[in-house]
Amino acid sequence: MGMGTSPLGSSGGGSAPPGNKKKGKAGTGGPVTEEAQICCGCRFPLLVALLQLLLGIAIAGVAFLMVAISSSLLARETPHWAGIILCVVALLGFVLFCITRTPDERATVQFVTKLLYFLFCTIGLVISVLVIAFQCHHYALTNSFVCKEMGEDCACTLDPEDPIARTFTYSGVADCSAIVSTLPMYNLLQIVLNLAQAIVCLVGAFMMWKHRYQVFFAGLQTGSPSAQEWQKV
Numbered sequence: 001m002g003m004g005t006s007p008l009g010s011s012g013g014g015s016a017p018p019g020n021k022k023k024g025k026a027g028t029g030g031p032v033t034e035e036a037q038i039c040c041g042c043r044f045p046l047l048v049a050l051l052q053l054l055l056g057i058a059i060a061g062v063a064f065l066m067v068a069i070s071s072s073l074l075a076r077e078t079p080h081w082a083g084i085i086l087c088v089v090a091l092l093g094f095v096l097f098c099i100t101r102t103p104d105e106r107a108t109v110q111f112v113t114k115l116l117y118f119l120f121c122t123i124g125l126v127i128s129v130l131v132i133a134f135q136c137h138h139y140a141l142t143n144s145f146v147c148k149e150m151g152e153d154c155a156c157t158l159d160p161e162d163p164i165a166r167t168f169t170y171s172g173v174a175d176c177s178a179i180v181s182t183l184p185m186y187n188l189l190q191i192v193l194n195l196a197q198a199i200v201c202l203v204g205a206f207m208m209w210k211h212r213y214q215v216f217f218a219g220l221q222t223g224s225p226s227a228q229e230w231q232k233v
Contacts, residue, residue, distance in 0.1 A: 048204045049093030052086055052124070055197040059083030059131075059190065066186045069178050070154075070170040077138055079131045079190060086127070086197055089120040093204065114208055121205035128198035132191055139187035147176035154179055 060083025067078045075081065096113050145168070147156040154173040159165045170179055
């Protein structure tokens with residue numbers, strides 16, 4: 001009788017049953033699932049939204065300085081609207097950063113916010129490219145101007161010898177050097193700022209796309225059915 005109870009006693013006290021080991025794996029799986037709940041698309045690097053905001057403010061600020069030179073400048077020549085739109089994109093990025101992580105299938109607000117941020121980043125990229133194209137054109141144009149003062153206005157033309165050449169009149173400009181020197185500098189600065197903004201918007205849109213379509217569960221299950229651990233690829 002003593003011989004029969006000895007193996008049972010040793011098996012009960014020496015090591016844990018196999019079921020307990022499985023429960024231990026399931027217990028250790030708890031923190032892993034909590035870590036897996038961190039949303040890469042929501043907790044994206046704050047630097048992206050911060051750069052969008054700073055560049056948007058800089059673009060709008062330079063554009064308002066261009067408007068101060070002459071009120072005759074067109075909206076495409078002073079892209080303050082582009083800077084304001086990109087500031088809105090950055091603020092949406094901050095909202096997305098602050099959203100609490102919940103599963104995508106259950107979080108309508110999170111899904112809509114991520115979708116809007118992706119679309120706004122794409123729109124911001126297109127707007128930045130358009131602004132670069134306009135600013136390059138006006139930079140080349142103002143560098144070729146020959147200007148003369150006419151009262152409180154400044155009249156500029158590409159070829160003063162051509163009687164039918166188009167004349168660009170800038171009202172409220174007492175010194176034409178603001179058109180032939182200061183304005184091209186602002187155009188060049190807008191090209192640099194919008195190029196940087198286009199790159200940042202491209203990075204933000206790529207991050208949203210990568211999180212949605214490249215980061216997914218492959219469906220490889222390890223361990224027991226009670227402790228489902230999925231390998232993320």
